[in-house]
Amino acid sequence: MTKIMEKQQNWHPISMPPMLSTMISGQLEEAKNQYENLFKAQSKPYVLNDEILERVIKVFSEQLDFICLYENQISKWHDEETLTTKLEADLAKSQSQLQELSTVVPNILALADQLKSGTIEKVMKKSDLELGLEFFNK
Known part of the structure; x- marks a missing residue:
């Protein structure tokens, strides 16, 4: 269980739904963008480094x-x-x-975990022979 879940939840007044809605919309948009970026990197994971993927995993694990x-x-x-009809709809x-x-956040985490094995640091640690064999096995 993460630090967020270990704490007592702070409850907010009914005046908060607009702010909550904005936060959720923003997080969803960012998550979709992040997934798209990671998806594009699947064919070339070496454009990523360990630090980037560790940060993605940390941020999106907390977001869960x-x-x-x-x-x-x-x-x-x-x-x-x-609740008013408007509030109910919101x-x-x-x-x-x-x-x-x-759905999107676990997909991001799974993709980031998959990409960890191909980061630039992992590629640089391989010998020329390993890289050559990988190239010909594709």
Whole structure:
């Protein structure tokens, strides 16, 4: 369990959904962009270094925890508040985006883990013979 989940969740007032929606939308957009970038790097993982991939893994692992916190907050608002139609629609949109984020983030983590074996540091450690054999086996 990460540090985020070890702490008690801070609950927010019903005035927060617009800010929460903005945060979720931004994270989803960034996650999609990151996935696209990593996907493009599949054919040439040597353009990445260990530090980049470690950072991607750290950031998106933490983001998985935030998804859970966001879902908890939205559920609490549903359970404890009388919601307007607009607020209900906004929360539904946020929940939909969280579901998409719940798919994209694990895909990013899996792809980053896959790419770790081909970073520039890993390539530079290989002998000419190893590199040559890999080239001809493709």
